[in-house]
Amino acid sequence: MPITIMGDKEFESVPSLKSKALRINLNANIYGTFAEIGAGQETARNFFRAGGASGTIAKAMSAYDKDFSDAIYGIEDDKRYVTEARLKKMLKHEVRLIEERIKREKHPNKLFFSYANTVATIDFAKKYKGHGWVGIRYQTKPDEDYNEIILHIRFHENDAKLQQMTLGVLGVNLIYGAYYKYDNPKKLLRYLYDHLDKDQIEIDTINFSGPRFKKVDNRLMSLQLVKNGMTEAVMFGPDGNNVLPAAVLYKKNILALRGSFRPVTKVNMDIYKKSLNMFLNENKVNKDKTIEIFEITLSNLRAEGEIDEVDFMSRARLLCSLGQTVMISNFQEYYKVVEYFSNYTKERMALSMGVNNLIDIFDEKYYRHLSGGILEAFGKLFFKDLKVYLYPLKNHKTGKLTTSENLKVHPRMKELYKFFKYNGKLQDIVDYDPTIMDIFSREVLQKIQEGGTGWEEQLPDLIPEMIKENNFFGYKEAEKIQ
The missing domain is CATH 3.40.50 (Rossmann fold)
Structure with missing residues (x-):
């Protein structure tokens, strides 16, 4: 990727949408499906238009009819369609079909993927601007297990056609980032907004999983969303996974x-x-x-x-x-x-x-x-x-x-x-x-950092042990002082 030097800073020039899609298409090993529900087939369209898609796109589909969608992916317990559970079913179903229909013996180097989204765009009354789930399940090595990147979006534009186009751009950015930026999830996250403005779309939840992301803590990824201005607030549960605030x-x-x-x-x-x-x-x-x-x-x-x-x-x-x-x-x-x-x-x-x-x-x-x-x-x-x-x-x-x-x-x-x-x-x-009543966090913190004593009794059970075992808040340095 070309880099422009300006002063003492480096600025990466952003590849065009077409060049991103074309790079994916020209990679002989990347091969998968597109399943898009609720806003046309805008992501797949970008890959078709870039050229060379025949070696990349195994299938592109939109199961808009609810009965037909249920026949393919099953019926959700809550009878809803724009949900994380629905998206995960779509991703797993489509990957399973690829593996059943494309034999590894014939294509030992193929990197299978499934991109999917299930969204609701703005309604006619323009009361609800719409939201959706977007994700990719994919391999970076043929013999490796699948990785997943799943995110929730909120549309901010007031026109359904504009929302569809925005979703298409986001989809290209996600697929491109999944394959070429997976080694730096923080950058991957920022690059999701290439050719997009934060006034167009909001990402308020994201989760990474799989062998490429085994060292990624999704709570830290949540922090990046707020830090980068992609959303105003994020939440995560006791298990450490990000959860959708809504x-x-x-x-x-x-x-x-x-x-x-x-x-x-x-x-x-x-x-x-x-x-x-x-x-x-x-x-x-x-x-x-x-x-x-x-x-x-x-x-x-x-x-x-x-x-x-x-x-x-x-x-x-x-x-x-x-x-x-x-x-x-x-x-x-x-x-x-x-x-x-x-x-x-x-x-x-x-x-x-x-x-x-x-x-x-x-x-x-x-x-x-x-x-x-x-x-x-x-x-x-x-x-x-x-x-x-x-x-x-x-x-x-x-x-x-x-x-x-x-x-x-x-x-x-x-x-x-x-x-x-x-x-x-x-x-x-x-x-x-x-x-x-005499316990104050700042005083406890000072004791932890300066090798003080007695702070353990001021914290809830098991918390002192975690601080010591993991060297939280500079506790490692405190040991040296003692």
């Missing part, structure tokens, strides 16, 4: 706890457990339809302007080990978090935080970019069915506790504060554990 949050009661979790302490877990008990006792909160989210903002991951990915993975692995679902977001203000959740549910929500964090919420400087200022922000924050649970703060020197009753806010905010306080929107956590 699927996890849909019609759920949501309790969110924001923090740096560097590291997660007994205080964090006490806030979580006590606020969850309060939330489950609220009216209109169904325990079976409740999800708890540990949220880390991008600003909490930055160190000297850059995101420390090793530090991020330390936090992520610790939270996952505690069985938590984690969200990484680009939302600095709390009202944006609530707005985001509101895209997926109309059920009751709650935020849990230390009482000191409430001061930031009532700080006008965070809302100067809004025409309505803090009133607009609070309208967005509290017009939903929202509660805020507050954990008290203990003064180290005096031992005095700060709660919502004696919290000092700016004089201009006093009446606004009283309004929300006495309308039941702000509630103190009263059954807190008084024995852990």
Whole structure:
């Protein structure tokens, strides 16, 4: 690939869509199928138009009719078609057909692949802009097991034809990246937007699997999506795999706890457990339809302007080990978090935080970019069915506790504060554990890094062992100091 030198930086020139498709077509070993449902056959079309497709495309199909699609791929338990489960069935089914119909003895060097998508484009009323699942199952060596790259997209364009064209470009980028950029998944991810703008399409979930990606942690790939501006928030489950926010949050009661979790302490877990008990006792909160989210903002991951990915993975692995679902977001203000959740549910929500964090919420400087200022922000924050649970703060020197009753806010905010306080929107956590009030993450972190003692007792069970075994947060250096 040609490289243009400009000053002391290198800029790779982006290959054209046609040259990408043609390079795939001219590779005598790459051979597979295209199965596209919901937005034409835009990806396959690019390969047909590039020339030389006869040696690459075994089959291109669109099973648009639901009955016909069910006859090929089976019926989903939820009767839906634009789902990850459907996409995976499509990929596996098409690969199985290739292997059954093309004998390895005759084609020992073939690298089989199946590209598939199942999408819903914008509706006629232009109320729903559409979304979909896109993926590829493929080999990089003939005798190797299959790799998979699966992603979820959201369309932002307001025209179905434009969405189809955008999907076609993304498909070419994915197939090209799968074969020629698999050794650098971070670059592969960025190259998905070649010839595309982030205003056209959003990627909010991606998972890599297979022998080529055995060292890839999908949580780190999630971080790249937010870091690169491909989406505003991503989520991953306790197993470390990325999950689709819409699927996890849909019609759920949501309790969110924001923090740096560097590291997660007994205080964090006490806030979580006590606020969850309060939330489950609220009216209109169904325990079976409740999800708890540990949220880390991008600003909490930055160190000297850059995101420390090793530090991020330390936090992520610790939270996952505690069985938590984690969200990484680009939302600095709390009202944006609530707005985001509101895209997926109309059920009751709650935020849990230390009482000191409430001061930031009532700080006008965070809302100067809004025409309505803090009133607009609070309208967005509290017009939903929202509660805020507050954990008290203990003064180290005096031992005095700060709660919502004696919290000092700016004089201009006093009446606004009283309004929300006495309308039941702000509630103190009263059954807190008084024995852990002196634990602060930053002090624990300092002890870990400087070889201090006693920090183990301030963290949840098994967390200290994980930190030591994996040298999280500079613990390796701390051992040397000791």
